[in-house]
Amino acid sequence: xxxxxxxxxxxSVPEGAIVSLNCTxxxxxxxxxxxxxxxxxxxxxxxxxxxxxxxxxxxxxxxQVDKSxxxxxxxxRDSQPSDSATYLCAITDTGRRALTFGSGTRLQVQP
Amino acid sequence: xxxxxxxxxxxxxxxxxxxxLRCSPRSGDLSVYWYQQSLDQGLQFLIHYYNGEERAKGxxxxxxxxxxxxxxxxxxxxxxxxxxxxALYFCASSVASSGADTQYFGPGTRLTVL
Numbered sequence: 057x058x059x060x061x062x063x064x065x066x067x068s069v070p071e072g073a074i075v076s077l078n079c080t081x082x083x084x085x086x087x088x089x090x091x092x093x094x095x096x097x098x099x100x101x102x103x104x105x106x107x108x109x110x111x112x113x114x115x116x117x118x119x120q121v122d123k124s125x126x127x128x129x130x131x132x133r134d135s136q137p138s139d140s141a142t143y144l145c146a147i148t149d150t151g152r153r154a155l156t157f158g159s160g161t162r163l164q165v166q167p
Numbered sequence: 168x169x170x171x172x173x174x175x176x177x178x179x180x181x182x183x184x185x186x187x188l189r190c191s192p193r194s195g196d197l198s199v200y201w202y203q204q205s206l207d208q209g210l211q212f213l214i215h216y217y218n219g220e221e222r223a224k225g226x227x228x229x230x231x232x233x234x235x236x237x238x239x240x241x242x243x244x245x246x247x248x249x250x251x252x253x254a255l256y257f258c259a260s261s262v263a264s265s266g267a268d269t270q271y272f273g274p275g276t277r278l279t280v281l
Binding site for chain 1: 169171200202209210211212215222223225255257264265267269270271272273274275277
């Protein structure tokens with residue numbers, strides 16, 4: 057079993073829709089949760105960074121962590137065609153030196 | 168632009184050859200991480216250096232090695248290349264040595280082994 061599971065998609069939505077992207081993880085020791093966005097043939101860029109449980113909002117993006125369920129989510133409001141990309145969840149804890157990534161969900165926002 | 172630079176952008180080589188990928192971290196960052204991204208394995212951690220010292224190894228093959236130089240740039244050496252080594256190779260940098268520090272990724276090097 058992989059430490060982080062993520063539905064690869066693709067996920068296609070119309071412009072303006074609310075998008076929900078999710079990951080599940082298996083190790084309860086994980087404390088730091090990130091979402092990266094990766095455009096085709098580019099490097100991942102950090103979107104959201106959350107420590108422990110709870111919600112974090114930044115503009116149209118909201119990250120949610122439910123440690124009891126080992127479930128993390130990224131919500132995108134008023135989605136735009138420019139949001140079309142692959143979204144990767146990443147998790148770690150203080151004892152680790154690197155990030156463990158989900159496989160990524162490819163999102164397509166149709167104009 | 169993350170501030171992390173990687174060269175070359177593309178590399179095409181043959182099986183059995185050796186290549187070197189280069190990474191310059193963001194100004195002030197002491198940590199460099201190397202990741203491999205392939206279609207079937209996703210983004211996987213290879214190795215981490217902090218201020219010139221190796222700090223952690225992930226799924227790195229024995230044919231691969233890395234180092235970080237006094238000016239903090241890093242090189243990833245891949246030898247005896249196989250078709251399956253074709254992938255995107257990213258480096259990321261962060262200020263300190265914890266995996267919880269924000270990591271900034273470079274644009275990657277696309278390696279094609281023919």
